[in-house]
Amino acid sequence: xxxxxxxxxxxxxxxxxxxxxxxxxxxxxxxxxxxxxxxxxxxxxxxxxxxxxxxxxxxxxxxxxxxxxxxxxxxxxxxxxxxxxxxxxxxxxxxxxxxxxxxxxxxxxxxxxxxxxxxxxxxxxxxxxxxxxxxxxxxxxxxxxxxxxxxxxxxxxxxxxxxxxxxxxxxxxxxxxxxxxxxxxxxxxxxxxxxxxxxxxxxxxxxxxxxxxxxxxxxxxxxxxxxxxxxxxxxxxxxxxxxxxxxxxxxxxxxxxxxxxxxxxxxxxxxxxxxxxxxxxxxxxxxxxxxxxxxxxxxxxxxxxxxxxxxxxxxxxxxxxxxxxxxxxxxxxxxxxxxxxxxxxxxxxxxxxxxxxxxxxxxxxxxxxxxxxxxxxxxxxxxxxxxxxxxxxxxxxxxxxxxxxxxxxxxxxxxxxxxxxxxxxxxxxxxxxxxxxxxxxxxxxxxxxxxxxxxxxxxxxxxxxxxxxxxxxxxxxxxxxxxxxxxxxxxxxxxxxxxxxxxxxxxxxxxxxxxxxxxxxxxxxxxxxxxxxxxxxxxxxxxxxxxxxxxxxxxxxxxxxxxxxxxxxxxxxxxxxxxxxxxxxxxxxxxxxxxxxxxxxxxxxxxxxxxxxxxxxxxxxxxxxxxxxxxxxxxxxxxxxxxxxxxxxxxxxxxxxxxxxxxxxxxxxxxxxxxxxxxxxxxxxxxxxxxxxxxxxxxxxxxxxxxxxxxxxxxxxxxxxxxxxxxxxxxxxxxxxxxxxxxxxxxxxxxxxxxxxxxxxxxxxxxxxxxxxxxxxxxxxxxxxxxxxxxxxxxxxxxxxxxxxxxxxxxx
Numbered sequence: 001x002x003x004x005x006x007x008x009x010x011x012x013x014x015x016x017x018x019x020x021x022x023x024x025x026x027x028x029x030x031x032x033x034x035x036x037x038x039x040x041x042x043x044x045x046x047x048x049x050x051x052x053x054x055x056x057x058x059x060x061x062x063x064x065x066x067x068x069x070x071x072x073x074x075x076x077x078x079x080x081x082x083x084x085x086x087x088x089x090x091x092x093x094x095x096x097x098x099x100x101x102x103x104x105x106x107x108x109x110x111x112x113x114x115x116x117x118x119x120x121x122x123x124x125x126x127x128x129x130x131x132x133x134x135x136x137x138x139x140x141x142x143x144x145x146x147x148x149x150x151x152x153x154x155x156x157x158x159x160x161x162x163x164x165x166x167x168x169x170x171x172x173x174x175x176x177x178x179x180x181x182x183x184x185x186x187x188x189x190x191x192x193x194x195x196x197x198x199x200x201x202x203x204x205x206x207x208x209x210x211x212x213x214x215x216x217x218x219x220x221x222x223x224x225x226x227x228x229x230x231x232x233x234x235x236x237x238x239x240x241x242x243x244x245x246x247x248x249x250x251x252x253x254x255x256x257x258x259x260x261x262x263x264x265x266x267x268x269x270x271x272x273x274x275x276x277x278x279x280x281x282x283x284x285x286x287x288x289x290x291x292x293x294x295x296x297x298x299x300x301x302x303x304x305x306x307x308x309x310x311x312x313x314x315x316x317x318x319x320x321x322x323x324x325x326x327x328x329x330x331x332x333x334x335x336x337x338x339x340x341x342x343x344x345x346x347x348x349x350x351x352x353x354x355x356x357x358x359x360x361x362x363x364x365x366x367x368x369x370x371x372x373x374x375x376x377x378x379x380x381x382x383x384x385x386x387x388x389x390x391x392x393x394x395x396x397x398x399x400x401x402x403x404x405x406x407x408x409x410x411x412x413x414x415x416x417x418x419x420x421x422x423x424x425x426x427x428x429x430x431x432x433x434x435x436x437x438x439x440x441x442x443x444x445x446x447x448x449x450x451x452x453x454x455x456x457x458x459x460x461x462x463x464x465x466x467x468x469x470x471x472x473x474x475x476x477x478x479x480x481x482x483x484x485x486x487x488x489x490x491x492x493x494x495x496x497x498x499x500x501x502x503x504x505x506x507x508x509x510x511x512x513x514x515x516x517x518x519x520x521x522x523x524x525x526x527x528x529x530x531x532x533x534x535x536x537x538x539x540x541x542x543x544x545x546x547x548x549x550x551x552x553x554x555x556x557x558x559x560x561x562x563x564x565x566x567x568x569x570x571x572x573x574x575x576x577x578x579x580x581x582x583x584x585x586x587x588x589x590x591x592x593x594x595x596x597x598x599x600x601x602x603x604x605x606x607x608x609x610x611x612x613x614x615x616x617x618x619x620x621x622x623x624x625x626x627x628x629x630x631x632x633x634x635x636x637x638x639x640x641x642x643x644x645x646x647x648x649x650x651x652x653x654x655x656x657x658x659x660x661x662x663x664x665x666x667x668x669x670x671x672x673x674x675x676x677x678x679x680x681x682x683x684x685x686x687x688x689x690x691x692x693x694x695x696x697x698x699x700x701x702x703x704x705x706x707x708x709x710x711x712x713x714x715x716x717x718x719x720x721x722x723x724x725x726x727x728x729x730x731x732x733x734x735x736x737x738x739x740x741x742x743x744x745x746x747x748x749x750x751x752x753x754x755x756x757x758x759x760x761x762x763x764x765x766x767x768x769x770x771x772x773x774x775x776x777x778x779x780x781x782x783x784x785x786x787x788x789x790x791x792x793x794x795x796x797x798x799x800x801x802x803x804x805x806x807x808x809x810x811x812x
Contacts, residue, residue, distance in 0.1 A: 156702060156809045157202045160466045163284040164266035179467065179779060182287040184450040185280045190439035192271045192281060199264045201701050286467055287455050288780040293318055293754060296560045298491040319759050323751035326399050327691055327785045329371045329460055332364040333407040333438055335429045336384060338392060339363050340370055343379035367437035369695045373788060382406050402458050437698045462698055465781025484707050484808040485643045486775055487555060487565055494557040499550045502637040503536040504572035505630050512628035520650060532629055540572045559762045561754045562786040563775045570771035576714045577726055578630055580800050582623055583678040584724045592621040592680065618685050622675040625649065638710050638804055641773060649673040674805045681746060681799040687791035689751055692805060693776040693783045696812060707777045707808035711748065714800035716768040718742040721798045743797035752786045766799060
């Protein structure tokens with residue numbers, strides 16, 4: 001490999017931050033830190049020992065043991081015993097601080113020098129993490145139905161699309177996906193420590209903050225400490241010429257070669273080159289470049305229709321939108337939890353006239369974030385969680401500033417911030433994990449500036465994020481990368497087609513019991529499919545048991561930005577009625593309750609003059625996939641629509657761990673889909689414009705998010721619900737103009753959709769059996785602010801819909 005990296009020797013940048021240490025349990029680690037050092041290279045054939053190698057070896061050994069002897073308790077106990085034995089074998093081994101030159105200390109008996117051990121004590125929490133990882137590995141190996149979800153989680157690499165080597169370029173074919181190069185500059189400190197932890201957490205499969213403060217694979221249990229060791233070691237070779245090969249050898253003296261990739265090497269190489277000057281780190285990733293509006297009308301039919309209604313001169317000008325809302329994100333960088341409030345100003349009339357109308361948005365824990373939809377001119381403030389009247393910070397939001405930070409130290413110079421942070425650490429008000437989070441937010445904030453300049457969009461995710469595959473046909477490769485695929489939306493009216501074996505239910509089976517985990521075993525599942533065959537057809541109103549084994553679904557693009565697609569005949573009338581029956585209580589045990597969200601005055605611009613308006617009014621309940629075979633079939637069809645394996649929508653955690661602590665600690669073996677949400681809207685009810693995405697914890701390695709929403713319409717325009725039965729409005733009533741209380745209103749609106757002609761965005765009319773699919777994220781991993789949507793007020797009749805939210809890469 002040639003020596004190529006970004007060198008910032010000649011470029012100044014004012015985004016530099018010095019590092020600061022925050023020790024959570026100093027006494028516990030001092031012995032290791034004071035006299036522990038690593039040789040530059042293993043000598044005399046000694047193998048490098050480190051935590052990762054031990055973990056892999058133990059898991060491999062125990063996996064074999066489990067396969068031979070079986071039994072959960074036996075292999076778990078064996079794992080703990082082997083781990084303790086390995087830990088004891090390293091006890092007492094040390095190297096002198098003078099071994100920085102790479103010469104190991106001689107063995108006590110005068111024999112050959114031994115390689116310095118990385119591990120002389122293993123924290124209990126690390127042991128528990130290793131046990132959990134072993135549980136996942138072995139469970140996946142023993143049950144093939146668990147393998148796909150586990151493989152995706154294991155393959156996930158948050159750093160997969162970062163480049164720090166100068167000559168490294170992305171695949172040019174990605175240009176067709178509107179992903180463009182984004183060069184960014186981030187502060188040397190603390191960026192290197194944070195990104196170094198991200199790289200190691202990708203390799204270890206552990207949370208970044210855990211890596212940062214507990215297991216760096218170097219024996220110091222502090223990623224920041226070992227970075228300084230690597231930097232000092234690299235400096236000693238600078239006089240000889242700093243080559244990438246030399247840097248790699250140095251790093252691999254501390255880290256197993258399997259954990260180091262070229263970009264990690266180049267990152268640390270930049271660190272060595274720029275650390276004395278305190279300059280910045282340069283990197284490259286991909287950003288989504290939204291196509292020009294003209295490309296949305298590449299379809300000749302659409303273009304002709306638009307041309308006939310608008311002058312050619314302004315045909316490609318985006319229509320001005322009547323809706324002015326957007327997402328806002330608030331980040332707490334303080335050392336205490338705070339509450340976020342919306343400030344509605346003074347009440348003008350009524351018994352509370354003159355009082356300030358406020359509404360609690362939510363609590364923001366230390367170093368965490370919260371979000372809500374808002375409008376220009378809305379005001380917010382934060383207070384301590386224990387005192388609503390003590391305002392710490394106020395904001396008035398605009399579309400130019402939607403990511404807002406509460407930082408008590410923001411007005412201090414960098415060196416004074418470091419002093420204050422150290423005081424917080426020393427006093428125990430800030431721990432290592434929280435210090436890592438603060439550093440991560442500093443890096444994210446710096447990257448976000450470059451992202452905004454390049455794309456014109458605010459960065460609502462947390463940097464870094466892996467790219468999202470853009471076409472479903474790439475599902476095989478995208479699953480290996482641990483990311484969900486995404487249908488292309490190149491132009492309005494574009495149609496994708498898929499074949500699905502999940503045929504329509506055209507009759508209700510005689511028996512529809514709830515499904516258990518055993519019902520998803522291959523043999524049982526196959527038998528159930530055979531039994532259900534006579535009730536299914538490839539035709540919406542077929543007779544069942546026909547010769548076709550698959551059917552085609554056409555997926556049509558109705559909006560390019562945001563990315564919204566529809567399938568007109570996704571559900572059969574029988575399936576629609578079954579879900580309505582569940583919602584009405586005539587079948588099953590689904591409990592429908594009033595839907596609630598945060599207090600009024602946040603999402604709806606109309607509430608600025610009203611204190612009684614609410615954001616959401618409907619009744620809802622939840623249906624799990626295991627409700628019955630018919631509901632299971634709908635989930636399978638949704639999986640085909642998304643281009644994912646339906647097994648990822650099952651509860652994938654080991655059945656024998658149900659009810660145990662180990663079961664609850666295996667998030668990578670959970671399904672990626674929430675239960676189906678059934679909603680009923682009566683006349684006058686609505687849901688104001690909102691986003692489906694939420695902001696994951698900065699501590700979460702996978703940064704889980706609702707990447708897609710599938711909305712199923714159970715009643716359509718004009719449909720009548722009579723004695724719990726859905727039917728279309730009769731032709732006679734329609735001809736005579738008679739009212740049957742059929743559904744009117746209730747459209748799903750995307751008020752920020754970009755078109756040439758629609759000032760109110762894109763509206764989708766309810767149609768029984770239709771599904772719409774929209775994505776809450778962009779191909780570059782950022783949240784899609786344009787995915788904001790609303791359920792318009794129902795003017796007459798009853799509106800039934802069902803939501804299915806799908807997460808990526810795992811469910812939160």
